[in-house]
Amino acid sequence: MSFTLGRDTVTPDLQRMMRQARNPRPILEAGAKVLQVEIVKHLRAMEARGNARGWPSQKFFAGGPNSVDKRVGLSSITDRDAVISISDPRFFHHVTGGTVRPKRAKALAIPLTAEAARLGGRGTLREAAPGLQFIKTKQGAFLARVLGASITYLFILLKSVTHRPHPEVLPDLNAIGPRVRAGMVRAAQMLLRNRT
C-alpha cells in the first residue's frame, strides 16, 4: 500500500511556498515524515484493539520484529513527489481480502487454538511442532497432539481460505491529510524564515 504525496496536489498556498523555497524537496520530506508518523500511529492503534478471539497478540500491526509498522517508509522522492509505502504484501492482502491457496504444501494449516497460533512463522510445522498427528474426521482433516486418549486439535487443514476485505485497517486519509499539510507548511515557514 503506498501513498503519493504530490507537489501538484497540495493547496495553492503550499504550492506558492514550495515555489518560493528554492529547493522544495525538504518540504516534501517533511510531508513524507508526517505521513509515516501518522501511519505508524494508526497501526499501533490497530494492534491495541487486540485479537478478536482473545488469543495472545501476533504483533501483526505493531510491536514485533516483523510487524507492519517496521515496513513503513520512503519508497521514492523527487522534487515533484514523495511516495511513502507500507511495504508489506500481508497488509495489502489484509486490506483487499482474497483467497489464499497453499503454494509450498498440500494444505493450509489454520490454527484452532492460541497455542497453535503461536507456532506460526517458524518454518514447517513438522519441525516447529514435531509429533503432531494427522487425523481425518467427518468434519475435516486436522493436525492434533495425541497423548494417550487425549486429543488436542491444533490445526484444521484446508485447501483454500477466503479472507474478507478489511478496509477499516487503512488509515483515515481525510483525517491525516490536514496534519500532513500542516507539517509541510511549518517546514516551509522554517525554511523561508531562515532565508530572510
Added chain:
Amino acid sequence: MPTNRYRAFALDEPRPLREAIAAIDARTPIGTALRSAELERLPLAIRQRAQFSSRVTSVRLMQAIQDRLAGQMKLQREQLANGQQATFDRSSFIDAIRETARAEGVETIEGPEDRGTLRDIRSIPRLGLIYDMQQAQANGFARYSLDVTQGAMLLYPAYELGLSTAVKPRELSEWFREWSRACVSSGDQRALAALRSTGRIVALKTSGAWSALSRFGVPWPPFDWGSTRELEEVDYDAAVELGLLDPGTQPAETGLASFNDRVEASLTSIDARTRTWLENQLDGIGRIDGDAAVMDAPPDE
C-alpha cells in the same frame, strides 16, 4: 476551501523501500569461521558491507540468505519447483535455508548439546534470529534515512528511546547506565543533561550517542540482541524544551552523511595490531586497501 479537495496523496499498491534494498544490496556474502564475539570486533564498515553469520564458512549458504532477504525487500515472488509463485516470508526463509544448509553439509555445532540452539545454523531459533535481525537492520536504515532528511529534521529533530514490549523487559536502570556511558563517549552533553533533569533517554537524531548505545554500532534499533525498544519521534518544540536545541535554530541535517563518514572512519581509526588481526581474518575473503575494506567476489564453489 474544503479540506478534502487537496488530499495531498493518492493511494496505490505497496512498493519496496528504497533504502532497505540499498542496505541489503550493499552486503557481500562471505564465509567465516569467526564466532559472534569476534565478529562484533570487526570494524563497522565490514559489519555493514558483509553478509556473514557466526561459524558459517559456506559462501553459498550466505548467498542463499542474501538472495532471499533481498527478494523479500524487493517484494519479489519466489518461483517454486511446482511452477507456482509465492511471496517470501519468515517461515519459508527458515525452511529454505535449513534445506540449503543440509544440502551443503553446513554444520556450526561443536557437540550434540548445541543441536537446535542458537549455535546451530540449521535451528529454527538461529535462522529466525538471522531473519529478524536482518529485516530490522534494513528497515531501520530505511527509516533512519528518512528521519535525518532536512525536512524530517525540521519537524522531528530528536528521538526518545521507547518502551519495551518484551515479556521480561530489561531493567530501566541498565538502560540509564548505558545511555550515560553513550552520552559521555559521544560527547553529547545536552542529552546527558536532559537525562539528569528529566529522566528521559532523548537526543538529537544526529547525536553520536545513539550509535554508542547500540551493540551493533548503528543509530537505529534494535540496540541489542532481543531488544524491543523502538525510537519515538520528538518534535521541534519538545526538543527545544528538553534543551537539545536552542530556540530558533534549525537542526543540522548531517545525519546520513555523518553516519557514512563514521562507517568509513571505522577502518581508518583501527590500530596496527587490530589491522593485522583483521587482515588475517579477511584472508581469502577480502583485504584492507588503504582505508577501505575490499570484499572479494564470492568464489564459485
